[in-house]
């Protein structure tokens with residue numbers, strides 16, 4: 811096999827592994843959102859906490875830029891995750 815094709819396939823296998831880790835980390839984060847949602851429901855606290863959300867967004871930006879990830883991407887990623895985190899917190903069981 812062409813060496814480049816071999817390397818391409820190795821890189822793809824590594825991407826598949828990293829994606830598996832990403833999804834597993836996201837699932838863990840959403841489990842925590844669920845737990846927080848139930849605490850907030852009991853304590854009658856609002857799901858969306860703008861100050862905390864801003865703080866976490868900044869954390870994403872700082873972590874992202876320290877790893878060479880664009881600020882806009884880090885912000886968009888956090889917004890997507892935050893939206894799902896809030897949706898999960900609103901689901902009653």
Ligand SMILES: C=C(O[C@@H]1C=C(C(=O)O)C=C[C@H]1O)C(=O)O
Pocket residue numbers: 843846857858859860862863866891892895896899
């Ligand atoms: C998880 C929380 O609820 C919301 C979701 C957040 C998040 O997913 O990072 C942060 C702040 C809140 O808007 C929280 O209050 O900590």
